[in-house]
Amino acid sequence: MITIRLATADDLPAINAIYNHFVLCSTCTYREEPETMEDRVAWFDHHGPKHPITVVELDGEIVGWGSLSPYHSRCAYRNTVENSVYVAHTHHRRGIGRMLLLDLIDxxxxxxxxxxxxxxxxxxxxxxxxxxxxxxxxxxFLNEVGYKFGRWLHVIYMQLMLESDGQRERK
Ligand SMILES: CC(C)(COP(=O)(O)OP(=O)(O)OC[C@H]1O[C@@H](n2cnc3c(N)ncnc32)[C@H](O)[C@@H]1OP(=O)(O)O)[C@@H](O)C(=O)NCCC(=O)NCCS
Structure with missing residues (x-):
């Protein structure tokens, strides 16, 4: 059975294991050293109700996670979030990434x-x-803003607007 739900502190070792695989072998994160559990707990504690962390559980195993984090610490950015989606490398191309991202958007x-x-x-x-x-x-498109595995890396910023023009109001 596959389910998606809010993460709990008990999920943090699995979240970290999924993430740290990519730290060591992929440019999808610009982190170069594995994230410690101490850092991961601090990250979890900084995500309140407006910044959910989610996990996908497949037959009792955490196989992916997603998060909405503050885009910037300055107050006027409060209605903007940055998303993350990580699927265990053993479970790619099974619709889990899409499940996580669409749920984060909702x-x-x-x-x-x-x-x-x-x-x-x-x-x-x-x-x-x-x-x-x-x-x-x-x-x-930001040219050569990262450097990992001996090469310069470029970053694409993508954006999704969540409200139509008619719904916009000052918050
Ligand atoms: C990106 C990532 C989250 C996709 O997760 P996934 O569960 O494998 O993806 P899904 O099976 O849900 O695929 C959804 C769509 O993503 C795209 N996609 C996924 N894998 C792809 C691949 N290898 N090549 C091209 N498109 C791909 C396709 O559009 C796919 O739709 P389709 O199956 O109808 O073609 C996953 O590859 C991953 O965890 N990568 C490492 C971490 C990362 O890059 N995270 C995003 C940064 S925040």
């Missing part, structure tokens, strides 16, 4: 966010395609 709308930003390494065509499918549009 949750962002439900708590009144205005827009979602995704910062994606330009080599990550799977992630770009996933976000395009969910309605995100490319809004920026």
């Amino acid at each position: 949750r962002a709308r439900a708590v009144g966010h205005h827009t979602i930003i995704a910062g994606i390494d330009a080599e990550q065509q799977a992630s770009v395609a996933l976000h395009e499918q969910a309605g995100f549009k490319q809004v920026a």
Whole structure:
């Protein structure tokens, strides 16, 4: 059985294991050292109701996670979030990434966010395609802002607006 739900502190070791695989072998994250459990707990504690962390559980195993994080610490950015989606490398191409992202979009709308930003390494065509499918549009391309595995990396920013013009109001 496959389910998606809010993460709990008990899920953090699985979340970290999924993420740290990519730290060591992929440009999808610009982190170069594995994330410690201490850092992961601090990250979890900084995500309140407006910034959910979700997991997909498949037959009792956590196989993917997603999050909405504040885009920027300055107060006027409060209705903008940045998303993350990570699926265990053993479970790609089974619809789990899409499940996580569409659910995050629903949750962002439900708590009144205005827009979602995704910062994606330009080599990550799977992630770009996933976000395009969910309605995100490319809004920026930053040239050579990262350096990992001995090469310069470019970042694509994609954005999804959550409200139509008629619904916009000051928050
Ligand atoms: C990007 C990622 C989350 C996709 O998750 P996934 O569960 O494998 O993707 P899904 O099976 O839900 O696929 C959804 C769509 O994503 C795109 N996609 C996924 N994998 C792809 C690939 N290898 N090549 C091209 N497009 C791909 C396709 O558009 C796909 O739709 P389709 O199956 O109808 O063609 C996963 O590859 C991953 O965890 N990558 C490492 C972490 C990462 O890059 N995260 C995003 C940064 S926040």
